[in-house]
Amino acid sequence: MRVLIQLRPSPDVIAAVAAPDVATTTADVTGGLPGVALDHSYVPVALPRPRPAAGGDPLSMHQPLDFSLAPEDASVLVRGEISDDEGAARAALLPAQSDVVAVYADPVIETSLTCGGSPPVGTWEDVARLLAVPALAAEGYDGAGVPLAICDTGINAAHVGQRLGRSCTVDGERSWNPGGVSGEPGRFAVDHGTMCAFDALIAAPAATLIDIPVLLSRRQGGSAMDGLLSDAVAAFAHLRTVLDAQPAGSRSLVVSNSWGSFSPLWDLAPGQPGNYSDNAAHPFNIIVGSLEQAGADILFAAGNCGSECKDRRCAFPARPIVGANSHPQVLSVAGVDTNGERVGYSSQGPGRLSDRKPDIAAYTHFAGSRAFGDTEPDSGTSAACPVAAGLVAAIRTRWPASRLSPSQLRTLLHRTADDRSTVGFDYDYGYGIADPAALIEALRKVSGSRE
Amino acid sequence: MVLVTVELPPGATLEQAAHALGLAEDEVDTGYGLVPLDPARGLYALRVTEEAGRRVPPAAGPYADPTIEPYGPPS
Helix, strand or coil: CEEEEEECCCHHHHHHHHCCCCCCCHHHHCCCCCCCEECCCCCCEEECEEEECCCCCCCCCCCCEEEECCCCCCEEEEEEECCHHHHHHHHHHHHHCCCEEEEEECCCCCCCCCCCCCCCCCEHHHHHHHCCHHHHHHCCCCCCCCEEEEECCCCEHHHHHHHHCCCCEECCCCCCCCCCCCCCCCECCCCHHHHHHHHHCCCCCCCEEEEECHHHCCCCCCECCEEEHHHHHHHHHHHHHHHHCCCHHHCCEEEEECEECCCHHHCCCCCCCCCCCCCCCCHHHHHHHHHHHCCEEEEEECCCCCCCCCCCCCCCCCCCCCHHHHCCCCEEEEEECCCCCECCCCCCCCCCCCCCCCCEEEECCEECCCCCCCCCCECCHHHHHHHHHHHHHHHHCCCCCCCCCHHHHHHHHHHHCECCCCCCCECCCECCECCHHHHHHHHHHHHHHHC | CEEEEEECCCCCCHHHHHHHHCCCHHHECCCCCCEEEECCCCEEEEEECHHHHHHCCHHHCCECCCEEEECCCCC
16 A cells, blocks of 8 residues: 655754755655655655634635645655555554654556556567566476366367467367356357467467356356356366376366356355355355365456446445455456556455455456457456466476475465565555566576475 | 255265255256265255255355356456
C-alpha cells in the first residue's frame, strides 16, 4: 500500500524544505518510521496550512481560506509503502509516532488503464520474448512430455496449430468430457478454451494438451457457456487418474483453469456449512488440495473483477477471488499487459480461502489466438492463467514433481517474480510478474545444491 | 441437485454410497456417479436431489453446486 505521510518536524527543517533554493531529502526530515519503507527518491514537499479568515470555522474546508507556509504552520509530505497485510492498522497507528500528523493513500494515477474494451497491447510474439522462450528452450524447458490440462470450453487444435504455425498435440486418450457433452478432444468449436490452449503453448510449445471441456456441461442448471462445479469435481477426479498412471519418479501434470464463480447467487451464504466461496471443506476445494498433494500444479485465473473496470457479471460485493481461485495450494494468476502494467479488470486480493492472493501476475490482453475475431485480444485473467501454466509446464520438462513439489515450485515462482512494489507481496500483482529468466537461474542454484 | 460427501472404503460403489446415506436410487444422479475426492481419506462425492440433501447427516453436506463461467473476455 503506497502512502503519503504528513510530518511536522522542527520549524528549521520545515523552513529548509519550503525554501526553493535548499535541497532536502527524506532522510533530512525523518530518520525512519516503523513498518514504513520510505521512498528516498521522493523529494519532501512542504504542505501549507489552510487557515480560515478571521472569525471563520477552524474545522471547515468549505469557506474562504488562506494558506501559510510559515515554519510554525506548515508540514512536510514524504512518500513510502506499508505492507498490504497490515496497511489499515499501521496507517491508523502511525499518527501516534512523534512528528507524524496523518497518513494518506497514494493511489496509482494512470492515463489509460487497459480495460475490457481496450485494443490489444502487443502480440503473442511479445509475450514469447517477455517469457524468454528462447532461453527456456535452450535450457531444455519446452514442455516435451508434460501433460497440460486445459479445463475450459474445449480445444480446436487445428485453429491453435494454424495460429502458432506448427502442429499441437492433444492427447485424446487422457482427455475427458463431462456427462452429456459430446465432441472429440481437440475438435471443439473455436472459443475460450482454444484461446487458453494457444496461450499455454507460448512458453511450452512441446507440451501435450489434455482437453477437459468442463464449461460445456449441459447438466440441470447449466447453459451454453457455463458449467457446474460438480463437473469440475468429476474432471479433477479424472485428472487424478491421469497423474497416478504416470511413473512416480517422472510424474507431472499442469492444470489450467480460466474460470470461476462470478456471483454468490448460486452459492450458499458464507458461514453456512455447504458454502463454496469461503469454505475449504467444500468437495471441490478438497479435491483441489488432494490433486495438488499428489503432484499436480494447479493454476486458476484470479478473475476479472478488478476495481478499476470490473466485468459486469461480477456480483461479489468485496474480495472477488473466491473458492478454489483463492485456494492456498493453487497458483492464482493476475493479469498484466505487455507493458507490465496490471490490467484494470484483474481481480485484487485478499482471497477468501487464503489472504495472499493473487500469487503472481502474467501477461494478457495481447493479439494472439484470434479465437474471438481477428482484431480481438486474448484477454482477461483467462489468458494470463494459461500463459503462466505454460511456463510451469516448461519447467516440468526437467523438474517432475518428485524432484520439485508443486509447493516448492510455487515458492520459487514467488521468490523470482519481478516485484512491482517495494515491499514484496501486494494485492494487485501478488509477488510480482512471473520472471522466467530469474526462475531459470534459481533452478540452476537448486540443481547445484543437490549435486 | 446438490453435492454430498461420504466416507467409504476404496473401490466403493454408488449403491454402497446411497445405502450408507439412506438414499433411494431415484434421489441420486446416477449419470454423475460416485466421484473420489481424496483417495487417502476414502472420501467421495455424489449428486443428489435437494430433498435428499436435506436428509443426509450434517457432515455429508449438502454442498452448493454453483455455476462456473469463463473468466474472459471481460465484458
